Amino acid sequence: xxxxxxxxxxAKATIFKNTPIYVQFYITxxxxxxxxxxxIIYANSDVKECTxxxxxxxxxxxxxxxxxxVLLTGGEPFxxxxxxxIILEFEKRGIHVRMQTNGLATExxxxxxxxxxxxDISISxxxxxxxxxxxINGGFKDSWYETLKTISLFxxxxxxxxxxxxxxxxxxxxxxxxxxxVIKFGTSISWFTSLVPVxxxxxxxPMGFRTFDKxxxxxxxxYDEVDDIIERIRNMRKDGxxxxxxxxxxxxxxRFVKGDHTTWRxxxxxxxxxxxxxxxVLPNGEFAPCCDHRIKTxxxxxxxxxPKIFMSKSFxxxxxxxxxxxxxxxxxSYPEITISMRFLxxxxxxVSTFFANPPEKKWPVTYEDMLSxxxxxKSDRKxxxxxxxxxKIA
Amino acid sequence: xxxxxxxxSAKYHIxxxxxxxxxxxxxxxxxxxxxxxxxxxxxxxxxxxxxKLTWRFPTLGSKDIDYSSxxxxxxxxxxxxxxxxxxxxxxxxxxxxxxIVDEIIREAKLIT
Numbered sequence: 001x002x003x004x005x006x007x008x009x010x011a012k013a014t015i016f017k018n019t020p021i022y023v024q025f026y027i028t029x030x031x032x033x034x035x036x037x038x039x040i041i042y043a044n045s046d047v048k049e050c051t052x053x054x055x056x057x058x059x060x061x062x063x064x065x066x067x068x069x070v071l072l073t074g075g076e077p078f079x080x081x082x083x084x085x086i087i088l089e090f091e092k093r094g095i096h097v098r099m100q101t102n103g104l105a106t107e108x109x110x111x112x113x114x115x116x117x118x119x120d121i122s123i124s125x126x127x128x129x130x131x132x133x134x135x136i137n138g139g140f141k142d143s144w145y146e147t148l149k150t151i152s153l154f155x156x157x158x159x160x161x162x163x164x165x166x167x168x169x170x171x172x173x174x175x176x177x178x179x180x181x182v183i184k185f186g187t188s189i190s191w192f193t194s195l196v197p198v199x200x201x202x203x204x205x206p207m208g209f210r211t212f213d214k215x216x217x218x219x220x221x222x223y224d225e226v227d228d229i230i231e232r233i234r235n236m237r238k239d240g241x242x243x244x245x246x247x248x249x250x251x252x253x254x255r256f257v258k259g260d261h262t263t264w265r266x267x268x269x270x271x272x273x274x275x276x277x278x279x280x281v282l283p284n285g286e287f288a289p290c291c292d293h294r295i296k297t298x299x300x301x302x303x304x305x306x307p308k309i310f311m312s313k314s315f316x317x318x319x320x321x322x323x324x325x326x327x328x329x330x331x332x333s334y335p336e337i338t339i340s341m342r343f344l345x346x347x348x349x350x351v352s353t354f355f356a357n358p359p360e361k362k363w364p365v366t367y368e369d370m371l372s373x374x375x376x377x378k379s380d381r382k383x384x385x386x387x388x389x390x391x392k393i394a
Numbered sequence: 395x396x397x398x399x400x401x402x403s404a405k406y407h408i409x410x411x412x413x414x415x416x417x418x419x420x421x422x423x424x425x426x427x428x429x430x431x432x433x434x435x436x437x438x439x440x441x442x443x444x445x446k447l448t449w450r451f452p453t454l455g456s457k458d459i460d461y462s463s464x465x466x467x468x469x470x471x472x473x474x475x476x477x478x479x480x481x482x483x484x485x486x487x488x489x490x491x492x493x494i495v496d497e498i499i500r501e502a503k504l505i506t
Binding site: 028029031033034039041042043045046047048049054138202204206284285286298302303 | 395396397399400402403405406407409410413429432433435464466467468469479480481482483484487488491
């Protein structure tokens with residue numbers, strides 16, 4: 001699935017920890033949902049979207065720097081009509097594209113995105129309960145059903161070989177009991193699941209991705225139950241369920257939920273690896289250390305001098321001044337890359353997950369078959385809950 | 395009920411600008427006062443492109459804010475070939491948000 005350039009960059013990054021192998025590119029702030037846990041569509045609304053010409057230069061610069069993977073995200077990336085061309089510009093330079101979507105894409109868009117080289121998809125799915133997912137999505141009726149149709153379409157158009165599909169699930173107060181079902185569903189259709197705990201901030205510390213809605217977060221009475229669910233999830237992986245997250249990352253989720261210090265930055269004096277291993281790009285092409293922070297100096301990744309600026313001491317110092325004061329995050333890819341590059345056990349776990357036992361993909365999966373899978377998963381859960389509680393569940 | 399996208403965007407960027415204003419202050423006591431001030435903020439939607447911001451520190455106060463001049467979610471349609479890259483939308487928005495924050499600070503009488 002990876003080009004030689006990507007493989008070479010990944011190998012270099014593992015040894016020297018100084019190649020930006022992963023970039024989150026927020027190609028638009030526009031979105032057709034207003035998910036409760038997401039703030040980035042508001043945070044990135046103040047800049048203009050760059051053109052496809054800018055993106056060609058960005059792709060050139062990324063290839064020069066050795067970027068292996070670019071995540072095309074938003075907002076909703078599929079609202080950009082030129083998404084297939086954007087995918088192509090990166091893929092033809094040997095940069096692996098991962099697409100992230102809320103699941104509201106048309107069949108034509110999906111077909112074209114795959115045709116232009118997009119073979120790696122992450123779709124937001126937080127629950128198997130339609131009403132709850134619609135509520136999390138901001139109150140958009142039937143958005144859950146639309147997402148399922150999109151998932152089905154990806155199983156139709158993605159090649160079985162050399163493709164990767166996953167769900168991104170945000171663990172929050174309203175859905176944490178549903179996460180196990182999401183993983184079961186994902187596994188039933190050969191999709192991985194990756195978890196991100198909800199991130200919340202306050203008005204004095206506005207941060208790009210973090211919501212201000214405290215009601216989404218966990219309180220003391222949830223901690224034991226969250227711990228229990230994380231342990232069950234960990235055990236599910238041993239039983240063959242498709243979970244993307246490493247053990248260390250799962251342990252850090254437990255800590256993060258309680259407001260305790262996480263461990264993933266511990267081998268780098270509690271500073272993350274931006275920009276050495278990863279960074280973010282705003283819709284206008286501007287460099288950002290990550291989705292939460294911006295730096296004062298405007299550095300544009302489409303600037304022909306960007307690779308030179310990226311290596312300069314003054315630029316590195318400015319980014320470090322931002323990252324060294326950061327309270328830390330659990331945004332999936334950033335911690336997981338640091339963990340994979342700095343903790344041997346996690347590296348081995350990742351290798352065995354993806355290379356030793358690739359899941360057999362029984363694709364395509366129809367929308368109707370998905371609904372029937374989901375009904376079975378829900379019915380099994382009800383039976384288990386009734387067995388242990390001794391009560392009939394409606 | 396879906397969130398109002400422009401209203402939420404305006405809220406966020408007002409908070410960013412107030413925070414930046416706070417960071418620029420050299421007096422630590424004043425910084426603390428501004429922090430307390432921000433943490434009492436309450437926003438309410440007044441209709442198209444208008445926000446009411448209420449605060450409870452240093453005294454109860456409020457300000458109606460018109461953000462109709464801010465340009466959100468703009469696309470770049472120009473084919474730029476220059477190596478000097480700027481974002482005119484961002485720069486214009488930043489100036490407007492800073493002006494809004496100056497008015498809020500004056501109204502709250504945080505700086506005499």
